[in-house]
Amino acid sequence: MSKSLLIYESDSANAGNLSALFEQFGFSVFVADSEEKVQEILDKTKINAFIVRAENTGLTGFMLCKKIRALSLYASRPILLVSSDADEATFDRHREFDYHADYYLKIPTDDETILASMNAIYPFLDALAAEESAAELNALKGKLAEDAEKIDSMNKQVSESEEKIRAQAEKIATLEKNLSDASKIEDETGELKDAIVQKGLRIKSLEEKIAELEEKVVAAGNTAKERDEIKKQLDAVSADKEKLAADMKKVEEEKAGIASKLEEAEKKNGTLENSVKELEATLKNSHSERYR
Secondary structure, three states: OOEEEEEEOOHHHHHHHHHHHHHOEEEEEEOOOHHHHHHHHHHOOOEEEEEEOOOOOOOOOOHHHHHHHOOHHHOOOOOEEEEEEOHHHHHHHHOOOOOOEEEEEOOOOOHHHHHHHOOOOOHHHHHHHHHHHHHHHHHHHHHHHHHHHHHHHHHHHHHHHHHHHHHHHHHHHHHHHHHHHHHHHOOOHHHHHHHHHHHHHHHHHHHHHHHHHHOOOOOOOOOOHHHHHHHHHHHHHHHHHHHHHHHHHHHHHHHHHHHHHHHHHHHHHHHHHHHHHHHHHHHHHHHHHHHO
16 A cells, blocks of 8 residues: 655745655655645545644644544544644643644654654554455455356356257257158159159040940940950959049048148248247347347
């Protein structure tokens, strides 16, 4: 902790001597020759100790002690009051006031006497340094606690984001599977369409053959044997036609079922795509809020 000393002295030569003396011992010295200057220094700087000249013009050193003690920050800071005119009786009367100085010194005197009078403030300065260090430590602990809370909050946000990312990955995987299933269904639908076309061509061929056989039946007026043979062929072709018709019906039913599955898969894909978009938007907003 830096040691700061305010010297209230209107005699510039004496103020200069005191400043040089205490600067040798590591004090940051501030000099004021008026009440306004004292207030200006106190507004900008935290002072640890005071040397006050009793005979200053304007505000006397005795009254400055009262003003210093009225400030809560300086109520217990050490004050050395020096005087060239006052005697010990005057000092004793001043000691009776609540705002008295801590040390009194008759001047002029030598530097050793002044330093001896000020030696008593060092335990106070050490205690003050310990208090300020403790305050700084507590402030640092508070800051560390706040940082720890922020880190915990950020870790929680990261965990939530990771969970959302995992959920998104699962939805994407489901979407990809559904897309794959839809692709397979489309392939199966294509195969069924080809089968339907082939069976339709086969039925057309059989119908043409039936028509041909029926013509033969009409034309075959020769023998009963020929008519029986043609009839057998006609029955066989009719049976094939009926079987193909049954197969066609089955294929059409399968086609309808696959089309229904394809429609359902497309609906699921649409829902999943919307969910993924919403999740991406949520993650984007979460990321923006986290680093805002």
